Amino acid sequence: MSSPVPPSSSRAAFPGQGRVAVVTGASSGIGAATAERLAQEGFxxxxxxxxxxxxxxxxxxIGGRAVQLDVTDATAVDAFAAGLDRVDVLVNNAGGAFDASPVAEADLDSWxxxxxxxxLGSVAMTRALLPALRASGAGDLVFVGSTAGLTSYEGGASYTAAKHGVHTLAETLRLELVYDPVRVVEIAPGMVKTEEFSLNRTRSQERTDAIYRGVREPLVAEDVADCIAWAVTRPHHVxxxxxxxxxxxxxAQHKVARDE
Incomplete structure (x- = not known):
């Protein structure tokens, strides 16, 4: 795999130089922006x-390596991990919301x-790549959570319940890995405007547009990628x-300023 970092570049200028980062859900949105930003950092x-x-x-x-992978297929995840010689950073970004129904009308398939x-995709990826993160001597295990994993709201139970699961997964791993050279980081974005997230949830462009209507400068994928890159390029004791x-x-989750 070719490196985007010129051979003459200094490690200070490219803090990720020599390190390998795996980003799931990297074909669009936050995942794609994160992959691009980490490549710029030298990963x-x-x-x-x-x-x-x-x-x-x-x-x-960006000079990276593309691998087709469904994180919900544990066998495929294990095969993917076996094909990697080194992993320093895992960004568990694959995810999504697939309905906006109240619990009384729950679509169990969406749940x-x-x-x-x-x-489960995050668990499978973590389990498969944790040996490599430990072996790196300075691993980073990143979860892209959500403010939905910290606060519940009407019509969001399938997603908020899943992201609460991601939040407690990160908390538990931080306890379990405290003696290992692996940091556990959770990035929890609020309102982020991307091309697919809300559309996958509402299945309606009109309803998707209404979510962001009048909101002055919602976050974009690059804002979240910036936070991820910052977190994984801190000195490893931080x-x-x-x-x-x-x-x-x-x-807050229910408090959004909109221009009328």
Whole structure:
């Protein structure tokens, strides 16, 4: 895999130089932005997602390696891990919300999908790559959570329950790995405007547009990628346990300023 870092570049200028980062869900949104940003920081980036066409185009542009992967397939995850010689950073980003129904009208298929990709996919990737993160001597295990994993709201139970699972997974791992050379970082974004997240949830462009209507400068994927890159490039004794990041217009899950 080619490195995006010129041979003459200094380690100070490229803090990720010589380190390998795996990013799941890297074909779009936060995952794609994170892969690109980590490549800029000097990391050799392995991009993993189901949509290989989009993944390959991005990987070629940033000098990374594209691998088709469904994180909900534990056998495929184990095979993926076996094909990697080194891993220093794992960004568990693959996830999503797939409905906006109240619990009384729960679509169990959506609930199962939400838990499979957000929670079980993260568990499978962590289990498979943790030996390599330990072996690196300075591993970083990053979970892209959500403010939905800290606060519940109406119509969001399948997603909030899954992201609460991600939050407690990160907390538990931080306890279990305290004697290992592995940091556990959770980045919890609030309102982020990406091309697919809300559309996958509402299945309606009109309803998706309404979510962001009048909101002055919601976060974009690059804002979250910036937070991830910052966290994993701190000196390794510095652990960013939980970083909550919202647009200034969003004071809380239910409190959003909108221009009328």
């Amino acid at each position: 050799d980036v392995v991009l993993a997602a189901r949509r290989l066409d989009r993944l390959t185009a991005l990987a070629e542009r 199962q999908r939400a838990f499979a990709v957000n929670v 652990n960013v346990d939980l970083l909550v990041v919202r647009p200034r217009a969003q004071a």
